[in-house]
Amino acid sequence: MNRHINRPELLAPAGSLEKLHVAVQYGADAVYLSGQAFGLRQASDNFTLEELKQGLSFCHQNNVKAYITLNSHFHGDDFQQLDSFLKLLVKDGADALIVSDLGVLKFVHPYGIPIHLSTQASCLNSEAARFWKKMGVKRLIMGREVTLLEAKTIKEQVGLEVELFIHGSMCMSYSGNCVISNFTSGRDSNRGGCAHSCRFEYSLDLRDGGRETKTFFMSSKDLNGLELLPLCLEYEIDSLKIEGRMRGPLYVATMCKVYREALDYGPAPPMLCQNWKARLEKTSHREYAQGSLLCRAGEESIYDQRESEENPYPFAGTILEVVPDQHILLHAKTALSPGDTIEILTFQGNDISITLDQLFSIDNHPITRCRPSSVIKLPYRSGVTAKMIVRKVLPVSEQA
Amino acid sequence: MKTSLSIYNQQALREYLALGKHEFDQVILHVKGLSRVGSISLEEVASQKNLPASTSLVWDILMPESEFQEKKQLFDMARTRFLHKLNWRVVDMGTIHYLINCSPPVNLEFDATTGFHNKIALTTLQEFVGSPLKKMILSLELPEAELRDIHADLKTPTEILVLGPIPLFYTPRHLLRRFDTDRALGKSEETPHNGFVIEDNIQGTFMWLPKELFLLDHLDEIADTGVEWVRFDCPLIWALEGAKVVRRFNEGQAAWKTEATLLKKKYERPTIKGFFKANRTNALFPKLKNQILRNKNCQWVADVIDLEKDRFMVVQLKREMKLGDTLAMHTPEGRVSPVQVRFLKNSLGHDISEAWPGDVAIIPHVRGACVGSLLGREV
Numbered sequence: 001m002n003r004h005i006n007r008p009e010l011l012a013p014a015g016s017l018e019k020l021h022v023a024v025q026y027g028a029d030a031v032y033l034s035g036q037a038f039g040l041r042q043a044s045d046n047f048t049l050e051e052l053k054q055g056l057s058f059c060h061q062n063n064v065k066a067y068i069t070l071n072s073h074f075h076g077d078d079f080q081q082l083d084s085f086l087k088l089l090v091k092d093g094a095d096a097l098i099v100s101d102l103g104v105l106k107f108v109h110p111y112g113i114p115i116h117l118s119t120q121a122s123c124l125n126s127e128a129a130r131f132w133k134k135m136g137v138k139r140l141i142m143g144r145e146v147t148l149l150e151a152k153t154i155k156e157q158v159g160l161e162v163e164l165f166i167h168g169s170m171c172m173s174y175s176g177n178c179v180i181s182n183f184t185s186g187r188d189s190n191r192g193g194c195a196h197s198c199r200f201e202y203s204l205d206l207r208d209g210g211r212e213t214k215t216f217f218m219s220s221k222d223l224n225g226l227e228l229l230p231l232c233l234e235y236e237i238d239s240l241k242i243e244g245r246m247r248g249p250l251y252v253a254t255m256c257k258v259y260r261e262a263l264d265y266g267p268a269p270p271m272l273c274q275n276w277k278a279r280l281e282k283t284s285h286r287e288y289a290q291g292s293l294l295c296r297a298g299e300e301s302i303y304d305q306r307e308s309e310e311n312p313y314p315f316a317g318t319i320l321e322v323v324p325d326q327h328i329l330l331h332a333k334t335a336l337s338p339g340d341t342i343e344i345l346t347f348q349g350n351d352i353s354i355t356l357d358q359l360f361s362i363d364n365h366p367i368t369r370c371r372p373s374s375v376i377k378l379p380y381r382s383g384v385t386a387k388m389i390v391r392k393v394l395p396v397s398e399q400a
Numbered sequence: 401m402k403t404s405l406s407i408y409n410q411q412a413l414r415e416y417l418a419l420g421k422h423e424f425d426q427v428i429l430h431v432k433g434l435s436r437v438g439s440i441s442l443e444e445v446a447s448q449k450n451l452p453a454s455t456s457l458v459w460d461i462l463m464p465e466s467e468f469q470e471k472k473q474l475f476d477m478a479r480t481r482f483l484h485k486l487n488w489r490v491v492d493m494g495t496i497h498y499l500i501n502c503s504p505p506v507n508l509e510f511d512a513t514t515g516f517h518n519k520i521a522l523t524t525l526q527e528f529v530g531s532p533l534k535k536m537i538l539s540l541e542l543p544e545a546e547l548r549d550i551h552a553d554l555k556t557p558t559e560i561l562v563l564g565p566i567p568l569f570y571t572p573r574h575l576l577r578r579f580d581t582d583r584a585l586g587k588s589e590e591t592p593h594n595g596f597v598i599e600d601n602i603q604g605t606f607m608w609l610p611k612e613l614f615l616l617d618h619l620d621e622i623a624d625t626g627v628e629w630v631r632f633d634c635p636l637i638w639a640l641e642g643a644k645v646v647r648r649f650n651e652g653q654a655a656w657k658t659e660a661t662l663l664k665k666k667y668e669r670p671t672i673k674g675f676f677k678a679n680r681t682n683a684l685f686p687k688l689k690n691q692i693l694r695n696k697n698c699q700w701v702a703d704v705i706d707l708e709k710d711r712f713m714v715v716q717l718k719r720e721m722k723l724g725d726t727l728a729m730h731t732p733e734g735r736v737s738p739v740q741v742r743f744l745k746n747s748l749g750h751d752i753s754e755a756w757p758g759d760v761a762i763i764p765h766v767r768g769a770c771v772g773s774l775l776g777r778e779v
Contacts (some may be wrong), residue, residue: 050700075517075542075679076549103521121493125468128494134528143464145572150465173571174462177514180568182541183609183674184591188681190515197591198569204576204598205585217575218607296464299578320705320716320760321747329747329760331705331716362706362714362747362762373771375706375714375760377747386758 007263008232008240011067011163012256015245016045018318019252020055020066025347025387026253027260030065030239031055032098035085038070038078044245049088056092065095070108071118073176073190074101086111098141100176105135114138119165120176120190125150129158139163139238144170145292148228152235161238166225167255167280168243170291170301172198172218199307221303224288226259226276230267231294250315251283253345253389282391284311316342316392320375322385328378329362334392336376337369341393344384352383353393401623401650403643404428404456404559406633409439415636417450423643426454428489428631433474434459436570436603442478445486456487459495460511461603462570468494479506487534500529509535509559513567517542519550526556535559535629540566540613543679544621551626560622562615563642563667564633565597566674569607576600614671616642617660619649621676638667698776701727702761707769712745712762715775721761722754727775729766739766739775 012028014020023031033055034046047055052068059066068089072078082104089097090111097113099105100120108115116139117123117132124143132140139161142151148164155162171178178189180197187193198218205212223243225232232240240263242255258276262268268276280288286303314334321329336342338359344352359367360377370376402425407413416427429445430438435458445457457478463471475488479502489509490496499506510533516522517539526533537559538547551558576584577600586596586607595610612634615622622630630646632639641663648656664671675681702715715721725741745762746752755761 073515073517074521076519076546079518079520101518101521102516102524103518106520106524122462123493124462124464125492125494126465127468127497128492131493131497131528135524143462145462145464147464147466153465172573172575173569177462177570178568179514179541180607182681183566183568184593186681187684188541188679191682193682193684197588200588200590202586202588202596204579205587206579206581207583207585213579215579217579218569218571292464297573299574301573302575302578323748326748361708363708363712363749373706 006233006236007266008237009065009163010256010259010263011239011241012252013168013242013245013247014055014066014252015247017047017051017055019245019249021058021387022249022252022389023256024059024062024064026256026345026389027347028064028256030067030095031059032067032069032241032245034069034245037081038072038074038085052088053092056094059095060093067096067098067116068094069098069118070104071098071100071120072192073120073188074104075191078191079103079107082107086113089113096139102135105137109136116141116163118175119143122174122176126154126157129154129160133158133160141165141241143175144223145174145296147295148231148235148237148293151237155236155238163239163241164225164232164237164293165223165243165291166228166232166240166293167223167259168247169286170220170223170243172220201306216304216306217302219286219303219305220297221289221301222286223291223293224280224285225290225293226262226280227273228290228293229259229262233263233266248315249318249389250313250345250391254279254283257345257347282313284309312394313343313391314394316390319344319384319386319388319390323380325380327360327380328384330376330378330390332370332372332374332376334372335369336392343391343393344381345389345391346383347385347388352381354378354381401619401627401646402426402629403646404629404631405636405639405643406430406458406564406631407440407636408437410441410444412636413440413444413448417448422452423640424452424632426456426629427452428456428458430458430460433602434461434471436460437599437601437606442474446478446481454487456489456509458489458511460489460491462492462572463494464572468492472498489537496525496529500532505532507532507534509533509537511537512539513537513561514539514541517546519553522550522556523553526554537631538627541675541679541681543675544618544625544677546679547622547625547627554626557628558626559629559631560615560627561613561633562619562622562630563613563638564631565612566609566672567606568596568609570604572604574600575605609672611670611672612667613674614664614667615673615676616645617657617664618673618676619646619656619660623649635668638663698728698730698774698778700774700776701725702775704729704769704771704773704775705760706771707765709765711765713765713769715761715763717755717757717759717761719777720754720756721763721775723752728778729769729773729775731768731770731773735768737766737768740764 009029012023014031014033100118122143181189181195185195317332404426405424487507587594706714727739
């Protein structure tokens, strides 16, 4: 594998301690995570103070950076508990804070932790970048409307690190400027409670003689920037972020592994690119587009379809333990039966495909079907280690 | 209390100027090319000889780099040719940075309609911009108490909307273009609101709440918070009536409130008071996930990941566990039961005396246990 030394950092979502471990083990250079407050994903597990300490420690043991999100739009009372939280982050060695609010930025500056400007601040141009530089920001997480070329220009002109979203769900609105959820669902999207109103189906009265249409006109396709990695390398983008703190361990593992391989490889032959793309297809997602990375997203970026959870490669569980020459212990998250095929995502290299002949309960009874959230034994297989993520391959007849 | 009026198109500007006298303390002109929904050309503004002394031009679009370079040229042309005396009302931090570095300095008004919800943010910006900052437009999400708190440290005059549509959404993408229309009314079965106004123009797509903001019946409380300016984003005919209410209030006439209430009743659209009396949009957050097992003052020892009723539980350890330990089991529903580790086995079924973080172990089943329960030591 050709290792590119100056490649962009691969920054992965860590919605929980479990997912942080997954991100680190599957190749993330850095993770972003949140405490129980101040972030933009209130529905995510997030981290207790104890988990935060453990997570930061695990990252640092593995030479991975950990960035803490404080990117909600703070109201006055929200500052009350910030000091004690920041002291803890200083003590535990947080590598950066992700901030969107100018008041928060001012407040956290004296604590000495590097500050990354959240995409929530919609920093879109070099003049804005200069403003934020004067405010003490070290890195800009650019607004999603910024192209790769513009990010390169801003970096060159202003001299700040730049980070771009490379994969995942996309806001249709300018980030931080959408308050649909606040006014219609009573949940402040800019404090982590987004009700995803842009994903609703709307009935539009088109006002030209009663013409009416039902549409998901505000829903955006998902971002997939895999094919643009060579350009990211060429433009010296500092960090590439995978969206998805609400997504599961299989998503995190797949994204980290594929993007890490692709970044390490650099410009790759078509067959390898096809392989990476095929593996990304194995996670559930909306139709992919390249957002505004190459040119400004237009009408083609609208995902005018009802969301579907159907996925031919569902999360099957996590390997809990491997006892050499004895068994593999799987924490199954979906129903499995003899005859099913699973794929074990190794931390590096080819994944391992297994067709299950027999399943056993933990106390060694043969079982014909395990229920989700149970612990089962599989025959031992070399190359498999604890904490590997497993997906199920649904038979073609069961695929939608 | 001073009044300002938003004007969005040339027809409305002409209607306003035709009144012959200035009924508002300031007019805000939404100009073509620089504002989100305005269509008044800069030439039209320049050609008007009788604009009020206090006129502000709106440059509130957000701009990625290439667009920003274009808009800077538009602004530079307008400023050098004819508009150097007017204030500019801006949102993008890039615009602010650009304007304060212009020579001669440009007076600006910062529009924080969807952000800057705390006084540290506002005072930091106030300090950074300095004397060119003439006004701050505060967020629609700030309740009365927070408005009062913010004004304790703010020197810059502030403004809030008191009558007009509530903007919800702004994207640079054109979402209605494929329907061959530039305006629509939207509704969804997933929200009780009906009649979202949607507009697609050269700057992108915008959406407003079906109900408009009406705060004229709260003028006394608004004044008490320290807000100096109230703004009308509604059509002129209604803004004139609103301005009359404000004049009554300023003159100390008790009738102002009755008139405000009457105006509210006859206003052309349904209205709400938004978040002025309370903003509880974070109150539902605890319900978004199970809080029972989060942040308990307890040293968690293990997660229950599987069980066989009346026989055993499979646990994954976070901390060391020893044969004979007494632990407390907390279920996701909040029930707490004691657990005696009477036996401890590994996955091979072998008896062990202790297990370590990360290990999977088998311990006795406890009545009421379920997957997702946590075993802990009370601190």
